[in-house]
Amino acid sequence: MLTLTSDMKRLILPYILLALLLSMISIVYQRMSGPNYPYKFQLNGASETYKLKLPKTATSDADFKLEFAVPEQNMQAILYLRPFPGGESFDTIPMIREGENLMAYMPKLPSAGKYEYYVEFNNGAKTTAILKDKPMKIRFNDPVPDEILITHVLFMVLATFFSMMVTLLTVRKHPSFRKYGFMAFIALTIGGLILGPIVQKYAFGEFWTGFPKGMDLTDNKTLIAWIFYLVAILMNLKKDRPYSFLIASIVFILINLIPHSMFGSELDPNTGEIIQG
Numbered sequence: 037m038l039t040l041t042s043d044m045k046r047l048i049l050p051y052i053l054l055a056l057l058l059s060m061i062s063i064v065y066q067r068m069s070g071p072n073y074p075y076k077f078q079l080n081g082a083s084e085t086y087k088l089k090l091p092k093t094a095t096s097d098a099d100f101k102l103e104f105a106v107p108e109q110n111m112q113a114i115l116y117l118r119p120f121p122g123g124e125s126f127d128t129i130p131m132i133r134e135g136e137n138l139m140a141y142m143p144k145l146p147s148a149g150k151y152e153y154y155v156e157f158n159n160g161a162k163t164t165a166i167l168k169d170k171p172m173k174i175r176f177n178d179p180v181p182d183e184i185l186i187t188h189v190l191f192m193v194l195a196t197f198f199s200m201m202v203t204l205l206t207v208r209k210h211p212s213f214r215k216y217g218f219m220a221f222i223a224l225t226i227g228g229l230i231l232g233p234i235v236q237k238y239a240f241g242e243f244w245t246g247f248p249k250g251m252d253l254t255d256n257k258t259l260i261a262w263i264f265y266l267v268a269i270l271m272n273l274k275k276d277r278p279y280s281f282l283i284a285s286i287v288f289i290l291i292n293l294i295p296h297s298m299f300g301s302e303l304d305p306n307t308g309e310i311i312q313g
Contacts, residue, residue, distance in 0.1 A: 055200035191227025
């Protein structure tokens with residue numbers, strides 16, 4: 037079995053710094069491609085350009101307040117809203133001015149319910165439609181306690197960091213790969229297979245909607261990565277087999293490039309049943 041020399045111990049710091057950098061890049065990508073990251077756009081007013089957002093997520097405990105900071109008093113807006121999926125015509129909701137803001141409320145939906153919507157701005161001189169041809173989708177979920185959600189995210193961040201370490205250490209044939217492989221497995225187990233389902237239960241009423249129960253991609257990604265790490269753990273119990281941890285870490289990194297919550301929970305507005313995820 038490989039052992040650490042004093043030189044190898046000193047050389048671990050560059051790997052840690054590089055793994056932290058790569059982890060931050062991965063986490064930023066996951067956030068920007070995920071379901072909670074809003075669509076950002078610019079609205080050109082008469083004398084100023086406004087940086088605004090269209091949200092993608094809301095909680096089911098109250099009507100959702102859509103609000104834009106547009107001080108230009110002659111700027112008006114209309115919200116076009118309809119249930120998704122459905123395909124019926126859009127409802128029009130004029131946005132009301134409150135001081136420097138334009139606002140309108142979306143009626144709350146049950147957990148996993150969705151609207152699709154777009155917004156049309158008009159300042160008297162021109163009309164600007166935001167995402168009219170490809171409306172934004174917003175999904176409602178039941179509130180998740182902050183302490184559970186934060187802990188889940190923390191352990192998934194740790195799993196990402198440890199996986200980056202495993203990849204770097206195995207490529208460089210550094211003996212610490214085994215230790216970081218075990219830590220990646222533990223972090224993924226706690227964050228993905230224990231806290232992940234708890235978060236989903238709070239948000240959408242189901243602990244697990246991946247294989248074999250459903251096609252929720254987030255659950256399935258977690259399961260695949262966990263299985264690869266479990267196999268690597270078993271293969272390294274008695275003998276060092278770095279390639280098994282290298283494969284597991286690469287699989288984990290690659291599946292995290294898939295946008296979060298694809299094929300996630302979705303409510304059929306006609307039947308009230310979850311038809312996806």
